[in-house]
Amino acid sequence: MLAYTAPTTIEEAVRALAGASGVAKVLSGGTDLLVQLRSGRAKPHLIIDIKKIPDVSGIRERDGGFVIGAATPGAVIGDCKALRQAWPGVVEAANLIGSTQIQGRATLAGNLCNASPAADSVPALIAARATCVVAGANGRREVPVEGIVTGPGRTSLGRDEFIVAFHLPKRPPGSADAYLRFIPRTEMDIAVVGAGVSVTLDPGGVCTDARVVLGAVAPTALLVADAAAALIGRALDAGALEGLDQAARRACKPIDDKRGTIEYRIKVAGVIARRAATIAYERAGERR
Amino acid sequence: MSKYHVSTTINGEPTEFLCEAELTLLDVLRDELHLTGSKEGCISGDCGACSVTVDGRLVCACLMLAVEAEGRAVETIEGMARGHDLHPLQQKFLEHAALQCGFCTPGLLVAAKALLDRNPNPTETEARYWLAGNLCRCTGYDKIIRAVLDAAAELRGE
Numbered sequence: 513m514l515a516y517t518a519p520t521t522i523e524e525a526v527r528a529l530a531g532a533s534g535v536a537k538v539l540s541g542g543t544d545l546l547v548q549l550r551s552g553r554a555k556p557h558l559i560i561d562i563k564k565i566p567d568v569s570g571i572r573e574r575d576g577g578f579v580i581g582a583a584t585p586g587a588v589i590g591d592c593k594a595l596r597q598a599w600p601g602v603v604e605a606a607n608l609i610g611s612t613q614i615q616g617r618a619t620l621a622g623n624l625c626n627a628s629p630a631a632d633s634v635p636a637l638i639a640a641r642a643t644c645v646v647a648g649a650n651g652r653r654e655v656p657v658e659g660i661v662t663g664p665g666r667t668s669l670g671r672d673e674f675i676v677a678f679h680l681p682k683r684p685p686g687s688a689d690a691y692l693r694f695i696p697r698t699e700m701d702i703a704v705v706g707a708g709v710s711v712t713l714d715p716g717g718v719c720t721d722a723r724v725v726l727g728a729v730a731p732t733a734l735l736v737a738d739a740a741a742a743l744i745g746r747a748l749d750a751g752a753l754e755g756l757d758q759a760a761r762r763a764c765k766p767i768d769d770k771r772g773t774i775e776y777r778i779k780v781a782g783v784i785a786r787r788a789a790t791i792a793y794e795r796a797g798e799r800r
Numbered sequence: 801m802s803k804y805h806v807s808t809t810i811n812g813e814p815t816e817f818l819c820e821a822e823l824t825l826l827d828v829l830r831d832e833l834h835l836t837g838s839k840e841g842c843i844s845g846d847c848g849a850c851s852v853t854v855d856g857r858l859v860c861a862c863l864m865l866a867v868e869a870e871g872r873a874v875e876t877i878e879g880m881a882r883g884h885d886l887h888p889l890q891q892k893f894l895e896h897a898a899l900q901c902g903f904c905t906p907g908l909l910v911a912a913k914a915l916l917d918r919n920p921n922p923t924e925t926e927a928r929y930w931l932a933g934n935l936c937r938c939t940g941y942d943k944i945i946r947a948v949l950d951a952a953a954e955l956r957g958e
Contacts (some may be wrong), residue, residue: 516804516821516867547844548861559821561868587857611933612911614845616857617864699932700846739939778869 518561522568522676523562524648530649530672531559538674539563539584539610541617543610544626560674568676571595576682580677582621582644590615599680601689601708601788605636608693611700621675627661627732629701634661635708635725636691636731642680648673661732684721686713688795692788693727696771696782703728704772705780707760707788711743713796719743724789726755728771729764729781736763739785748793756789759781808869810835811879827870828851829876837877837906839868841935845912850932851907852876858914860933877906880913889913889951896947901940908934912948920956924949927934 519525534557539545548554560725564569569581570783571592589595590607609618609632623633624644637657637730645657649672657678660667669675689710695701706727712720724739742755766777803818810833817832829852830836841849843862846920850861853875861876880887889912892898899905908931915930922930927948928941938946 513802514821515802516865517872518867539868542865542868543845543860543863546824546865550843559865561865563868585857609844611848612914612930613848613851613858613860614863616854616859699929791820 514556515558516561517558517562520564520566522565524787525562525565525674526647526649526672528558528560529674529689532671534558535562538625538669540568540622541585542622543614543618544622561675567773574679579682580620580678580680582677584618586610586615586618587612589620595680598683599640599689600711601691601792602636602642602680603634605633605691605706605708608632608758609690618679624657624660625667625669625675627663627665628668629664629731629733630703630706630728631733632691632693632703632706633675633726635706635727637678637708638725638733639689639710639736641710641722642678643674643724644678646673647676652676654679658733658735663731684712686715686796686800687711687721688792688799690788690791690795692784692791694784702771705729705784707781707784709753709785709788709792711789711792711796713793713800715739715800717747717751717793717797717800719746719748719793724760724785726760726763726781726785729766729777731765734763734765736760739761743789748789753786753789757786760785804867806867806870808871808872810956811875812873815858817866821865821867823866824862825852825854825864825866825869828866829874829881835876838910839903839906841868841903841907846933846935847904848911848931849904849907851910852932853910855916855942856917857916858911875910877910880909881950888954889915889916889948892947892954893944896943896950898939898943898947899936904934904936904938908936908944912951913946916955922949922952922953 536558538554539561570578587648691708693703693706710724722740722743738759761782764778839849841847845863
C-alpha cells in the first residue's frame with residue numbers, strides 16, 4: 513500500500529524520509545518516477561512530494577548568481593530570461609529533456625538523481641560549476657553536481673537526504689556556456705553523446721578558464737580536465753580544437769548499445785565537444 | 801484501504817474526489833470523473849494522448865499522481881468547446897481532415913491550444929517542435945500542422 517505526503521517545510525520532508533519504515537521516494541516532476549512505478553522497477557512505500565515546499569520551486573538571483581529550486585520544471589527554467597542570458601548552455605540542456613509535456617514537469621534534481629549516464633542537464637551543470645544544496649537529518653551540505661551520481665541509477669545521497677536547490681555562480685565578463693547532444697533524429701530522443709562546455713575569454717579572445725564535460729560515454733558524466741587544458745591559454749584556433757577533440761576521445765569509456773557502438777560514440781564525442789566549444793566561444797565573444 | 805481526499809478545479813469547476821496514492825491524474829479523470837476525452841496511450845510520457853494543462857502548463861496526465869492535483873487548476877479537452885460551439889482549433893482540425901482514427905486528437909488539441917495561448921503566431925517549425933510529444937500514427941502530421949497554423953491565423957483575426 514503506497515502512501516503519499518506533501519510536506520511544506522524542508523525539515524518535515526527530511527523527517528518523513530528519515531522516519532520511513534520502507535522505501536521512500538522523493539517526487540519532484542515525476543517524469544521518471546511514475547514510469548518506474550508503473551513498470552514495477554520502483555516499489556516505494558512512501559512518496560514524498562517536495563513541490564509544496566516554498567523554497568524548493570522557482571528561480572532566484574543571488575550574489576550575481578542563481579538559485580534554482582530543485583523542483584523547478586524545465587518550462588519555468590526556459591521562461592527565465594535572466595538565466596537564459598547568464599547560462600544559455602544550462603538552459604538549453606534542461607530544455608532538451610523530453611517533449612513540451614515533459615518540460616511542464618521534469619526538473620534538474622530529477623534528471624540528476626535518476627542517474628542516467630545520458631542525462632542532458634548534468635554535463636551542462638557540471639561545466640557550469642553548479643553545486644547542489646542537499647538537506648538531510650544532519651542539516652544541509654553543499655555538494656558539487658559531479659559529487660552526486662556514483663553510477664547508473666546510483667547516487668551518493670543518504671536515505672534521509674534530498675536535493676533542495678542548485679547554485680549557479682556569478683559569471684565574469686566574457687563568459688558563456690553551451691550544451692549539445694547527438695541524437696539520430698531532431699527531437700524526443702536520448703543522447704548518444706552529450707557535451708557541455710563553459711568558457712571565459714579575455715578581451716583578446718584568449719581562453720582563461722574552461723570546463724568540458726561529456727555525457728553518455730561513461731557510467732557517469734565525465735569532467736575532462738585535459739580537454740579544458742587544451743583550450744586554456746589560447747584562442748579557439750585549429751590546434752585548440754584538435755587538442756580538445758583528442759582529449760575528449762581519450763576520456764571516453766562508453767558501452768555498445770542500440771544507440772551507438774563504442775567506436776562511434778568515441779568519434780562523435782570529439783565532434784560534439786568541438787561544436788559545443790565553438791558555440792560557447794561565439795557566445796562568450798559577444799559578452800567581452 | 802486509505803484514500804486521499806483531493807480538492808481541485810477541472811475545466812473551471814470545483815471538483816472533489818477520493819483516490820489511492822498510486823492512481824494517476826489520467827486514471828481519475830477517466831475512471832472516476834468519466835472525462836474520457838484524455839486517452840491512455842503509452843503510459844510513459846511518450847505519446848501525448850493524455851495531454852492536459854495544470855495551472856496553465858502542458859503536462860501528461862499519465863505522469864502526474866491524482867493527489868498532486870490538490871489545489872491546482874486542470875484543463876482537459878472537455879473544457880475546450882463552449883457548448884456546441886467548437887474552438888477554432890477543433891473546427892480547423894475538421895476542415896483540414898487533421899484526424900483519422902482520432903485517438904491522438906484530444907491530446908493534440910490541448911497541446912496546440914497551449915501553444916497558441918502562449919504564442920499566437922508560431923512558425924511551422926515552432927509548431928512542429930511544440931507538438932513533437934504528440935504522436936499520430938495516421939495522418940503523417942502535415943494536416944495537423946496546417947490546421948494549427950490556420951487556427952492561429954483565424955484567432956489572430958486574419
